[in-house]
Amino acid sequence: MKKFVVAAIAALAVSAAPASAADLVTKAKPIAPPPPPAWDVAFGGAIASDYVWRGVTQSNHQPSVASYFEPRYNVTKDVQLYAGIGGASISFPNRAAAEVDFYGGVRPTFDKLSLDLGVWYYWYPGGQCFAGTPTCPNILLNTNVAKADASFVEIFAKANYAVTDTFSAGFAFYYSPSVLNTGAEGFYYAGNAKYTFPAMANGVQFYASGEVGYWDLGTSDSFYGVPAFPAGIKYASYATWNLGLGWTWKVFTVDLRYVDTDLSRADCNAFTSDHTATFDGSFSPINPSGVGSNWCGARFVARLSADLTVNTNLK
Numbered sequence: 001m002k003k004f005v006v007a008a009i010a011a012l013a014v015s016a017a018p019a020s021a022a023d024l025v026t027k028a029k030p031i032a033p034p035p036p037p038a039w040d041v042a043f044g045g046a047i048a049s050d051y052v053w054r055g056v057t058q059s060n061h062q063p064s065v066a067s068y069f070e071p072r073y074n075v076t077k078d079v080q081l082y083a084g085i086g087g088a089s090i091s092f093p094n095r096a097a098a099e100v101d102f103y104g105g106v107r108p109t110f111d112k113l114s115l116d117l118g119v120w121y122y123w124y125p126g127g128q129c130f131a132g133t134p135t136c137p138n139i140l141l142n143t144n145v146a147k148a149d150a151s152f153v154e155i156f157a158k159a160n161y162a163v164t165d166t167f168s169a170g171f172a173f174y175y176s177p178s179v180l181n182t183g184a185e186g187f188y189y190a191g192n193a194k195y196t197f198p199a200m201a202n203g204v205q206f207y208a209s210g211e212v213g214y215w216d217l218g219t220s221d222s223f224y225g226v227p228a229f230p231a232g233i234k235y236a237s238y239a240t241w242n243l244g245l246g247w248t249w250k251v252f253t254v255d256l257r258y259v260d261t262d263l264s265r266a267d268c269n270a271f272t273s274d275h276t277a278t279f280d281g282s283f284s285p286i287n288p289s290g291v292g293s294n295w296c297g298a299r300f301v302a303r304l305s306a307d308l309t310v311n312t313n314l315k
Contacts, residue, residue, distance in 0.1 A: 036077070037311050042070040042084075044251075046305035051088055054188065054215060055240030055261035056268070057295045058099065060091035060276055068101075072309075080107040082118075090124070093146035093275040097126035105156075116158040120174075124150045130275075131223070143289045144273040147223060150180045169193045183221030184235055189214050203249055210243040217271070224273075226288050233286040236267035238296075251313060255303045265292030272296070 044067065050057055051064035058064070070084030083104035090099045105118015129136040129148040140146070153176060160170035172190045179186035190213035199205040217235035225232050244257030263271070266282035274293035282292030308314070 036074065038074050040072045040074070041310045042068075042072060042307065043309075044068060044305060044307035046303055048301060048303040050299055050301045051090065052259050052299055052301050054213060055238070055242075055259055055263075055296060056272060057299065058088070058090045058092070060295070061299070062091060064089045078109045081105075082107065092124060092127065092150060093140065093144060093273040094124070094127035094130065094148055094150055096124035096150060099124055112162040114160045114162075116160075117156070119153065119155050121153045122151060140273075140275050142275070142277050142279070142291045144269070144275060144277065144291065145224060146273045146275070147181055152176055152178050152181050154186075166196050166198075167194070179217065182224055182235075183219070183232060185218035187216040189216075204247050205249075206245070206247045208243075208245050210241070212239070212241045214239050224270075226286060228285055228288065233270060235271050235286070236263060238263045238267070251306050251308050253303075253305045253307070255301075255305070257301050257303070258298070259301060260298040261296045263296040265294065265297075266290075268296035269293035 046066045048064050048066070050061050051059040051066070066086065066088035068084055068086035070082055072080055072082045074080050081104075084101075086101040086103070088099045088101075090096065100123040101120060102123065103118060103120040105116060108115050108117075127146075127148040127150060128138055129146065130138045130140045131145040132139040136145075136148075154174045155176075156172065156174045158170065158172040160168055162168045170192045172188075172192070174186070174188040176186045178184065190211055192209065192211040194207055194209035197206040197208075214237070216237045219234045220232040222231050238261050240259070240261040242257050242259040244255055246253060246255035246257075248254075261268075264282065264284070265280065266284035266287040268274070269277045269282065269289075269291050270284070270287040272293055272295050274291075274295050277291045277293040277295075279290050280292040281290050283290045
């Protein structure tokens with residue numbers, strides 16, 4: 001009987017003893033990492049040798065600076081809402097002070113497929129009217145005309161698919177009911193691809209990318225009419241393409257790119273109202289003045305940019 005009591009007391013003592021370190025490691029539940037912050041802010045700036053947009057210079061082939069500020073809200077890890085404001089220096093026929101962009105949308109992600117759906121408003125404050133008429137007395141010496149307000153809106157949808165960890169391809173569509181406030185509809189389609197090389201030991205990572213786009217343009221309003229088409233001119237739709245090589249290091253990106261279009265000098269002048277264009281015999285039905293523009297020709301562009309987010313770079 002005494003042996004039984006001693007054995008029972010020993011068993012109780014063992015069961016009441018603290019668990020060993022091995023037991024604690026085995027039984028402890030893994031600590032899950034905290035979810036990423038719902039709010040974030042992206043911002044950055046850039047300087048480029050030329051501000052070329054859809055194959056057409058916006059800065060008269062002069063250097064341009066740009067910046068942006070973009071608050072973001074992650075609804076879930078796969079859905080992000082965003083809104084932003086950006087700006088860039090330009091040189092427009094109407095002498096607008098700058099380009100100011102207001103934009104917003106949603107970015108859903110489905111595994112390797114990333115979408116971007118939103119709206120973009122291009123505001124060009126400080127413009128003047130040039131037409132040589134009683135209601136618009138200012139005159140451009142090359143006879144081109146320009147409205148005081150070139151501001152316009154676009155809606156867009158973009159998709160990007162990560163084929164592999166290093167190669168991605170995408171498609172984008174933009175629509176405006178009045179491109180540059182000319183009265184002409186615009187449907188822009190673009191396909192792009194990018195290959196990213198393995199990062200080097202010093203953190204530099206090279207990439208190669210390219211894009212092919214097509215802008216289907218409609219007919220302007222009567223402000224841009226010519227004698228043969230007083231109600232407005234049908235702008236020439238055109239293709240544009242670019243191919244470039246670049247590299248990233250920390251928050252910085254250097255991009256070197258060749259850009260071109262298939263627009264003639266005559267059709268380029270009719271579309272842009274280039275205030276620097278000169279007479280060179282570039283006649284066409286929608287460009288009877290014979291003034292030709294080089295704003296849509298082949299160009300090499302170098303760009304240095306910095307892109308940061310609060311949660312990644314400022315913590």
